[in-house]
Amino acid sequence: MSKQFEILEKIIKTIEDSIFKEYLLNLRGEEFGMNERRDYLRNKYDEIVDFYKAHEKGEKYENKNSEN
Amino acid sequence: MKIKTVKINGIRGFCYCETPHIINLDSKHFFLFGENGTGKSSFFDALEWGLTGDVNETRVRKVGNKSEYLRNKFCSESDIPFVEIIYENNREERVCKRTLGGNSNCEIKENIENNFIDAKRIEEFVIDTKQSLWNRFARLLGFDSLIKFEEQLKWLRNKAKNEFDNIKQKLNLANQQIRNLEEKINNLNNRLKTKLGENWESLLENEDEKSLLKIVNELRDKERNLKNYEEVLFEKERLEKELKDTEDRKEQLKISTSEIKISRVINEALNYFASEKNIEKCPVCEQPIIQEKVFKKLQDLKEKLDKVISLDKQIIKLNEQLDSIMAKEIDLKSKIQKYYSKDIFNDNDKLKRFLKQELINLKMKIHEYDIKISLLADWGKYKQNIENLKEENKTLKHLEDEYHIKKKIFEDINRFYTLYEQKYGRVIQEELEEISKKEITNIYNEITQASDQYIEYIVIEPNIENHEITFKLKIRGREKLVDAITFLSTGHLRCLGFALLIARMKLNSNNLNFIVIDDPIYSVDHERRYFLIRYLGELAKKEYQLIITTSDRTFFDIIRHQFDKNSFNAFRTFLDNYSVSGIQEVILGSAKIEYHPRNYIEKAEKHLKMKDLRAAVLYSRLALETVLSIVAKKIELEVPYNDLERIGIRGFIKASIKEKLKEKYGNKSNEIERQFQILSNNRYFGNLLNGFKPSKEVHFPYDTRISYVYDEIKDLIDIVKDFTSFLLNLINKNKK
Numbered sequence: 001m002s003k004q005f006e007i008l009e010k011i012i013k014t015i016e017d018s019i020f021k022e023y024l025l026n027l028r029g030e031e032f033g034m035n036e037r038r039d040y041l042r043n044k045y046d047e048i049v050d051f052y053k054a055h056e057k058g059e060k061y062e063n064k065n066s067e068n
Numbered sequence: 069m070k071i072k073t074v075k076i077n078g079i080r081g082f083c084y085c086e087t088p089h090i091i092n093l094d095s096k097h098f099f100l101f102g103e104n105g106t107g108k109s110s111f112f113d114a115l116e117w118g119l120t121g122d123v124n125e126t127r128v129r130k131v132g133n134k135s136e137y138l139r140n141k142f143c144s145e146s147d148i149p150f151v152e153i154i155y156e157n158n159r160e161e162r163v164c165k166r167t168l169g170g171n172s173n174c175e176i177k178e179n180i181e182n183n184f185i186d187a188k189r190i191e192e193f194v195i196d197t198k199q200s201l202w203n204r205f206a207r208l209l210g211f212d213s214l215i216k217f218e219e220q221l222k223w224l225r226n227k228a229k230n231e232f233d234n235i236k237q238k239l240n241l242a243n244q245q246i247r248n249l250e251e252k253i254n255n256l257n258n259r260l261k262t263k264l265g266e267n268w269e270s271l272l273e274n275e276d277e278k279s280l281l282k283i284v285n286e287l288r289d290k291e292r293n294l295k296n297y298e299e300v301l302f303e304k305e306r307l308e309k310e311l312k313d314t315e316d317r318k319e320q321l322k323i324s325t326s327e328i329k330i331s332r333v334i335n336e337a338l339n340y341f342a343s344e345k346n347i348e349k350c351p352v353c354e355q356p357i358i359q360e361k362v363f364k365k366l367q368d369l370k371e372k373l374d375k376v377i378s379l380d381k382q383i384i385k386l387n388e389q390l391d392s393i394m395a396k397e398i399d400l401k402s403k404i405q406k407y408y409s410k411d412i413f414n415d416n417d418k419l420k421r422f423l424k425q426e427l428i429n430l431k432m433k434i435h436e437y438d439i440k441i442s443l444l445a446d447w448g449k450y451k452q453n454i455e456n457l458k459e460e461n462k463t464l465k466h467l468e469d470e471y472h473i474k475k476k477i478f479e480d481i482n483r484f485y486t487l488y489e490q491k492y493g494r495v496i497q498e499e500l501e502e503i504s505k506k507e508i509t510n511i512y513n514e515i516t517q518a519s520d521q522y523i524e525y526i527v528i529e530p531n532i533e534n535h536e537i538t539f540k541l542k543i544r545g546r547e548k549l550v551d552a553i554t555f556l557s558t559g560h561l562r563c564l565g566f567a568l569l570i571a572r573m574k575l576n577s578n579n580l581n582f583i584v585i586d587d588p589i590y591s592v593d594h595e596r597r598y599f600l601i602r603y604l605g606e607l608a609k610k611e612y613q614l615i616i617t618t619s620d621r622t623f624f625d626i627i628r629h630q631f632d633k634n635s636f637n638a639f640r641t642f643l644d645n646y647s648v649s650g651i652q653e654v655i656l657g658s659a660k661i662e663y664h665p666r667n668y669i670e671k672a673e674k675h676l677k678m679k680d681l682r683a684a685v686l687y688s689r690l691a692l693e694t695v696l697s698i699v700a701k702k703i704e705l706e707v708p709y710n711d712l713e714r715i716g717i718r719g720f721i722k723a724s725i726k727e728k729l730k731e732k733y734g735n736k737s738n739e740i741e742r743q744f745q746i747l748s749n750n751r752y753f754g755n756l757l758n759g760f761k762p763s764k765e766v767h768f769p770y771d772t773r774i775s776y777v778y779d780e781i782k783d784l785i786d787i788v789k790d791f792t793s794f795l796l797n798l799i800n801k802n803k804k
Contacts, residue, residue, distance in 0.1 A: 004211070008213065039220075039223055040220055041224040049477065053473060
């Protein structure tokens with residue numbers, strides 16, 4: 001893992017808990033999209049809505065876009 | 069990681085040969101001297117491209133095609149230029165071969181490009197806009213990805229805000245819609261209640277709108293027929309009256325039919341009497357007549373006749389109209405007879421009265437039905453609005469759920485973004501503080517020897533909000549920090565740039581312990597070059613392999629002087645017809661020298677002749693250092709350093725070299741004392757021996773740079789010459 005990734009992960013982990021933080025930590029495998037285009041996270045908005053809805057219902061979130 | 073061998077073929081100044089140019093570094097330091105255009109930078113570029121896959125110089129020169137830049141201009145089309153680097157990594161030998169226009173088997177090392185330092189990079193790193201500096205530091209410290217992440221987060225937050233605002237707006241609209249529907253339902257309810265009472269719904273339930281519409285249409289039909297019939301009757305009466313009047317008018321004219329028949333003759337007679345004069349007899353019976361009387365009578369007759377003819381025409385027309393209206397009357401009568409008994413048609417006056425009354429009744433009936441239909445329509449609207457309200461309430465519920473989620477998402481992201489900004493700012497500040505306090509200040513002070521002088525420390529001030537960076541300096545005696553870019557001289561700025569790049573390189577923890585430096589000394593004076601090399605010596609002690617190219621002979625000499633001769637390979641580049649092709653190409657030849665103070669004294673004298681006073685002083689210093697190190701070895705001086713040759717003049721003095729000499733060569737102690745005294749009495753050597761003290765002569769209050777004049781340097785060389793001869797004689801004689 002790069003130094004940047006480690007710093008970013010450390011920052012994210014120290015930020016107070018929230019559903020969004022939980023969602024973001026789900027993107028760890030994609031290195032939080034930090035090296036992607038700046039609309040990367042913006043395009044995740046619909047996915048975030050689904051994540052929140054699943055969270056509200058107490059269900060496990062399943063990514064529809066995931067290859068699995 | 070240390071570099072063992074570099075093989076170059078057909079890159080930049082290196083021609084393409086059957087056997088590539090092989091430069092053996094043997095994991096040692098590598099110093100390369102050569103005049104301009106002899107291939108130093110070709111070596112630097114080849115090494116940089118080989119290890120990083122990129123060449124910074126192509127960006128500097130704005131060369132779009134890297135291959136075009138790298139390919140030796142004498143390469144044939146079939147030649148495949150390459151660079152092959154054999155290096156040691158964790159005691160394993162590895163090979164990185166990069167072929168121009170082809171593949172490479174090189175393992176990508178993160179930030180390896182930071183280990184390449186050249187004059188352009190140094191300049192770029194220091195003299196730039198505050199925002200560009202921020203970007204450079206962002207890359208240096210690895211927070212460029214944090215910036216990207218921050219940007220992404222900002223976009224996401226804006227998206228979340230827009231989505232939240234949209235749903236808020238939709239929710240407001242839906243609420244407004246519901247209020248409107250409720251108001252409509254309420255109004256309809258009130259209206260129906262007013263018209264039909266509390267039980268309006270059950271009343272309307274029995275009504276059938278279709279039947280009502282059928283009835284009202286039939287009534288309207290009937291009404292229309294009655295109205296038309298009434299109008300026909302009136303018209304018929306009017307026409308009959310007009311016909312009678314016309315006939316009466318004709319009767320009143322009292323003209324017989326025979327008179328009408330002779331109307332043509334009357335016309336002719338009238339024309340005759342009008343055209344002829346003095347007619348005294350009747351042209352028919354020849355009886356005497358009075359022309360005027362006859363003419364008058366004829367005129368009256370003519371007038372009456374015209375009227376009769378016109379009335380006749382009118383009577384014909386009226387009769388035609390009467391026929392037409394009577395046909396209509398018959399048609400309408402047949403329609404009306406469906407509703408009423410035939411009796412009503414017997415009396416015309418009664419019929420008219422009946423029609424009038426019946427039309428009033430019909431109008432009222434139609435109105436009643438219209439109201440019923442309208443109420444039924446209202447009820448329909450009422451029911452539709454109730455349905456719409458149900459749907460709107462469903463939509464509202466859905467929107468409220470969405471609103472709740474989107475509000476939470478926006479608030480969460482917004483809070484996260486604010487906290488991220490704070491924490492990320494703090495991380496950057498900490499990182500900058502670490503790099504500025506720990507590394508840059510130390511390196512800068514080492515190179516400029518400013519630690520005891522006027523610059524106490526260097527601060528890198530980030531402006532997180534505006535993404536800007538400013539270099540600030542703490543000057544001794546001044547509380548306020550000053551801006552480095554405006555305060556420092558060009559040379560000092562280069563030293564700062566060099567310090568920054570070295571600090572960046574040191575921040576990498578990828579085991580990349582080699583540094584390639586291409587001519588770093590432009591605008592740096594001899595004194596600073598000396599300390600720069602001293603600092604590089606410190607890096608070498610920390611296991612860094614130094615690969616340095618220079619076009620400055622003095623710098624090359626100082627480098628070689630500063631390092632143990634077994635620790636490096638020194639080469640010089642020159643152009644020659646090495647191969648049979650007749651093309652001049654870069655050749656690297658070994659350039660090792662024997663350390664001897666006399667070599668340095670000769671060089672000092674040569675530079676004095678050329679009026680290069682600073683170089684002359686520097687070579688004198690190297691001569692003194694060399695002789696002291698030779699003496700120290702001979703008398704086995706105990707010094708606190710491992711590398712005896714590199715401890716510097718003050719190091720020898722501190723290790724009591726003078727006292728040890730006196731002890732060893734007691735009979736010569738007075739002469740030894742005298743020679744050291746002569747040395748101390750000299751302004752330059754005195755400073756080297758005893759340390760530089762602040763002087764009013766210099767331009768900065770705490771600067772050590774002192775100006776020397778020609779005669780002073782000449783004396784200085786003579787002193788070091790005598791001192792060297794004396795000491796070498798002393799130790800060599802006693803050996804004998």
